Amino acid sequence: MTTWVFCEEVDGAPSSSSLELLSKARGWGDTAVLYVGVGNDAAFAALGAHGASTVHHLDTGDALPAPLAAAALANLVEGASSDLLLFGMGSTERDVAGRLSARTGSPVLSNATDIDPTGDQVIVTNEILGGTTKVMTAATTGRVIVVARPKAFSAERGDGGSPEVVAVEVPDVGHAGSAVVLERHVEESDGPDLEAASIVIGGGRGMGGADDKWESVTKLAGLLGGAVGATRAVVDAGWVPYSLQIGQTGKTVKPDVYIACGISGAMQHLVGMKDSSTIIAINKDAEAPIFSVADLGIVGDVHKVMPALISALEAR
Amino acid sequence: MKIAVCVKQIPDPATPYELDPGTNFVARPDDQVLDDTDRYGVEVGLQLVEEIGEDATLTLVSMSPSGTLQGIRQALAMGADRAIIIDDGSLRGADALTTAKVLAAALKEDGFDLVIAGTESTDGYAGVMPQQLAELLDVPSLSFARKVERDGDKIRVERQTQAGYNVVEASLPALLTVTSGVVEPRYPNFKGIMQAKKKPVETKTCADLGVEPVSQQIIQSVEPIPARQAGEIVEDEGEGYLKIVAKLEEAKVI
Ligand SMILES: Cc1cc2nc3c(=O)[nH]c(=O)nc-3n(C[C@H](O)[C@H](O)[C@H](O)COP(=O)(O)OP(=O)(O)OC[C@H]3O[C@@H](n4cnc5c(N)ncnc54)[C@H](O)[C@@H]3O)c2cc1C
Numbered sequence: 163m164t165t166w167v168f169c170e171e172v173d174g175a176p177s178s179s180s181l182e183l184l185s186k187a188r189g190w191g192d193t194a195v196l197y198v199g200v201g202n203d204a205a206f207a208a209l210g211a212h213g214a215s216t217v218h219h220l221d222t223g224d225a226l227p228a229p230l231a232a233a234a235l236a237n238l239v240e241g242a243s244s245d246l247l248l249f250g251m252g253s254t255e256r257d258v259a260g261r262l263s264a265r266t267g268s269p270v271l272s273n274a275t276d277i278d279p280t281g282d283q284v285i286v287t288n289e290i291l292g293g294t295t296k297v298m299t300a301a302t303t304g305r306v307i308v309v310a311r312p313k314a315f316s317a318e319r320g321d322g323g324s325p326e327v328v329a330v331e332v333p334d335v336g337h338a339g340s341a342v343v344l345e346r347h348v349e350e351s352d353g354p355d356l357e358a359a360s361i362v363i364g365g366g367r368g369m370g371g372a373d374d375k376w377e378s379v380t381k382l383a384g385l386l387g388g389a390v391g392a393t394r395a396v397v398d399a400g401w402v403p404y405s406l407q408i409g410q411t412g413k414t415v416k417p418d419v420y421i422a423c424g425i426s427g428a429m430q431h432l433v434g435m436k437d438s439s440t441i442i443a444i445n446k447d448a449e450a451p452i453f454s455v456a457d458l459g460i461v462g463d464v465h466k467v468m469p470a471l472i473s474a475l476e477a478r
Numbered sequence: 479m480k481i482a483v484c485v486k487q488i489p490d491p492a493t494p495y496e497l498d499p500g501t502n503f504v505a506r507p508d509d510q511v512l513d514d515t516d517r518y519g520v521e522v523g524l525q526l527v528e529e530i531g532e533d534a535t536l537t538l539v540s541m542s543p544s545g546t547l548q549g550i551r552q553a554l555a556m557g558a559d560r561a562i563i564i565d566d567g568s569l570r571g572a573d574a575l576t577t578a579k580v581l582a583a584a585l586k587e588d589g590f591d592l593v594i595a596g597t598e599s600t601d602g603y604a605g606v607m608p609q610q611l612a613e614l615l616d617v618p619s620l621s622f623a624r625k626v627e628r629d630g631d632k633i634r635v636e637r638q639t640q641a642g643y644n645v646v647e648a649s650l651p652a653l654l655t656v657t658s659g660v661v662e663p664r665y666p667n668f669k670g671i672m673q674a675k676k677k678p679v680e681t682k683t684c685a686d687l688g689v690e691p692v693s694q695q696i697i698q699s700v701e702p703i704p705a706r707q708a709g710e711i712v713e714d715e716g717e718g719y720l721k722i723v724a725k726l727e728e729a730k731v732i
Pocket residue numbers: 365366367368369392393394395396407408409410411412413423424425426427428429430431434444445446447450462463464465514515598599600603
């Protein structure tokens with residue numbers, strides 16, 4: 163069995179999900195990567211260090227990559243009787259996983275928090291009903307596609323050397339492959355990387371608005387050297403970019419301290435932050451579900467508690 | 479232009495979900511509601527129909543037990559013209575690929591120029607079905623759209639990415655998946671609710687569509703995850719911030 167890991171290039175480097183998945187999979191035997199992007203030696207070396215034996219490199223230029231990458235992967239695994247194909251939860255990753263499943267008739271097990279290929283079966287664990295219930299599912303076919311949650315596994319370098327790099331020709335899939343990327347925009351945010359930060363200040367709709375209403379979130383993050391995160395309600399309202407969204411459809415964070423400010427604690431938000439070591443919540447509603455996971459809950463107005471906290475920290 | 483919106487009926491998220499002890503599938507009551515996520519797709523479809531005018535129609539496509547059709551009526555009341563429901567006992571607990579095969583067969587039979595779906599559903603949130611569908615229909619997919627524009631027979635979207643967004647374009651036929659930030663869905667008005675009762679709803683089975691459900695996965699076990707212990711909850715009387723300072727000191731981050 164070969165374990166395939168899908169890797170999308172992000173800022174010239176392998177996606178964090180691909181390094182996490184390779185770290186998990188390298189103990190199982192042969193590992194191969196389909197790398198989609200411009201490509202460079204440092205990126206391939208990083209994949210090798212995390213356990214990739216072979217990197218198949220596909221550069222789709224300005225075409226939207228998913229249909230092309232799915233066709234390329236289907237060609238690469240054709241003929242093999244069993245394969246495990248691993249993906250992260252990002253948009254392109256999910257697009258390729260879905261298309262590959264339809265192309266090869268293989269099932270997709272999504273939202274995986276653990277993957278266990280034992281014997282001739284692959285058992286995938288996921289959490290449903292807002293992370294309250296654990297389900298283990300076995301795939302009954304030889305070729306299985308798994309989409310794993312971010313940070314389900316930690317990325318750790320192994321003792322692998324540089325991988326063999328093989329160029330993959332861009333397949334022709336006709337009209338299905340005809341979507342093109344016209345512009346690329348990066349929405350920068352200041353401060354440390356949200357997923358790596360040891361302190362995260364999460365802001366919710368209770369902050370009341372963008373700009374000056376939101377300012378104490380940014381200020382508090384600045385003072386503590388932390389990163390700013392947000393709920394989907396806030397992202398949808400356009401107060402902050404999607405790259406700050408934490409939760410089921412956003413990023414997963416596990417900082418030392420998470421401070422939830424004006425966040426109700428919907429289950430879709432909780433799945434993205436409930437594994438933080440210490441959770442502090444400020445909410446004016448004593449019944450807010452966020453308090454059920456908080457180590458310290460302050461029932462109060464964010465516009466009173468946060469400025470007081472900021473002054474106290476500034477005075478230190 | 480023929481627009482189809484894939485909508486899911488789900489048990490009301492406001493009520494606690496129960497698993498059928500025999501199969502471990504989520505129990506599906508007769509009364510199911512429209513997945514809130516799919517109101518965005520319906521709204522995007524309706525706005526396109528209004529922009530194009532008389533030549534455009536909006537059909538809902540849903541694989542679900544038809545039950546009372548409460549969820550489908552909600553979407554019809556928003557303004558969709560008609561609905562196709564695939565209801566077949568053999569589809570209970572169907573996996574995403576089976577769902578995609580069933581919807582693809584119904585869409586091919588009915589015809590479409592644009593298919594719209596949500597990025598992930600509220601109850602299942604596997605988030606891969608629309609891409610399986612796009613592949614089976616052999617069309618490009620403009621996924622994770624947070625803004626949608628039409629330009630003749632081209633659709634252009636702002637596609638959400640990990641780092642920001644890309645502007646992406648494809649010509650029809652195509653599939654679109656929309657995020658919840660894309661538009662503000664309308665609430666049905668009284669007239670819409672009355673009209674919805676008379677709009678055509680066709681029901682089909684797997685045999686009608688020539689699809690045979692296969693399942694390639696088995697649930698092995700289901701167990702509760704121990705809940706995190708709640709800590710100290712205090713009412714702020716002006717001193718709440720001191721508690722936070724103390725907690726930050728305890729966590730050794732200040
Ligand atoms: C399929 C799907 C996926 C989703 N994915 C995500 C996801 O990835 N991430 C995510 O976050 N959400 C996600 N959601 C949305 C989620 O269900 C909630 O709607 C969202 O998390 C709510 O955000 P919020 O807490 O900011 O807003 P609200 O739920 O509106 O809560 C605001 C809170 O602020 C409090 N408040 C108001 N004013 C003040 C004040 N002055 N001081 C103190 N407190 C105040 C209120 O008491 C309230 O508790 C998803 C939903 C679906 C259906």
